[in-house]
Amino acid sequence: MSTSSNIGAKRLVVGAHYGLADWLAQRFTAVVMACYSVVLLGVFFWMHDFTYDGWAGLFAMQWLKVSTFVVLLSLFYHVWVGMRDIWMDYVKPASLRMVFQSVTIVWLLGCAGYALQILWSV
Amino acid sequence: MSDLTSNDRKIYRNIGIADLGHYRLPLAGIVSILHRISGLGMFLFLPFLLYLFKKSLTSEVSFKVFQSFTSHWYVKVILLGLIWAFLHHLFAGVRHLFMDAHHLLEKESGRHSAAAALCLPIVIALIAGAKLFGAF
Numbered sequence: 001m002s003t004s005s006n007i008g009a010k011r012l013v014v015g016a017h018y019g020l021a022d023w024l025a026q027r028f029t030a031v032v033m034a035c036y037s038v039v040l041l042g043v044f045f046w047m048h049d050f051t052y053d054g055w056a057g058l059f060a061m062q063w064l065k066v067s068t069f070v071v072l073l074s075l076f077y078h079v080w081v082g083m084r085d086i087w088m089d090y091v092k093p094a095s096l097r098m099v100f101q102s103v104t105i106v107w108l109l110g111c112a113g114y115a116l117q118i119l120w121s122v
Numbered sequence: 123m124s125d126l127t128s129n130d131r132k133i134y135r136n137i138g139i140a141d142l143g144h145y146r147l148p149l150a151g152i153v154s155i156l157h158r159i160s161g162l163g164m165f166l167f168l169p170f171l172l173y174l175f176k177k178s179l180t181s182e183v184s185f186k187v188f189q190s191f192t193s194h195w196y197v198k199v200i201l202l203g204l205i206w207a208f209l210h211h212l213f214a215g216v217r218h219l220f221m222d223a224h225h226l227l228e229k230e231s232g233r234h235s236a237a238a239a240l241c242l243p244i245v246i247a248l249i250a251g252a253k254l255f256g257a258f
């Protein structure tokens with residue numbers, strides 16, 4: 001028996017950031033993505049050029065390139081929180097859950113690298 | 123003193139796979155599970171979407187490849203599914219944010235907003251689908 005009353009099974013699960021930061025980040029990134037979607041749709045239809053030049057011209061603009069990348073990073077963080085929720089709810093064996101969560105991280109980091117390459121090749 | 127791991131606490135299980143057939147979900151529950159399913163679907167198709175994004179941007183030639191690839195009917199079906207998933211996730215998410223701010227929490231308003239979050243994405247997706255398959 002430990003001398004401390006606040007570790008292991010006796011740990012008091014109150015008062016700290018138990019998921020609050022992720023919960024808030026999930027909301028914040030969602031708002032960022034929703035705003036971006038509206039802006040991108042607006043810019044796309046306002047430019048009224050649905051050819052390759054029009055489309056590539058949009059993402060050649062530095063502000064849209066950077067904001068697209070920021071939104072994609074927000075997306076990956078958002079997806080991480082959401083997918084971790086799904087794995088925590090439905091995959092009960094801890095070892096299997098860790099595999100799923102690890103694959104999710106690798107999957108998203110891969111997507112982030114791919115997105116970076118795509119955006120800065122225009 | 124309460125112990126977090128005491129064994130005599132009653133365990134409440136979630137519904138299991140076998141219950142799914144005869145378990146009647148309320149409207150808000152349907153919106154909620156579809157929020158999850160749409161999110162999972164978009165997660166799985168993320169590389170596919172990035173691939174399309176790359177093809178559409180890289181060059182005039184790859185843009186042509188993008189156009190011919192997305193003209194296949196099965197690619198259009200996948201895209202329509204993803205359009206619906208995006209719209210449903212967006213609308214259900216906005217509903218979530220309202221509820222976080224303590225709106226739409228009554229039984230009636232919750233049901234109405236659930237119906238809206240369920241139907242509006244389907245209607246918009248149908249219009250987008252009609253455009254995608256060349257109805258107008």
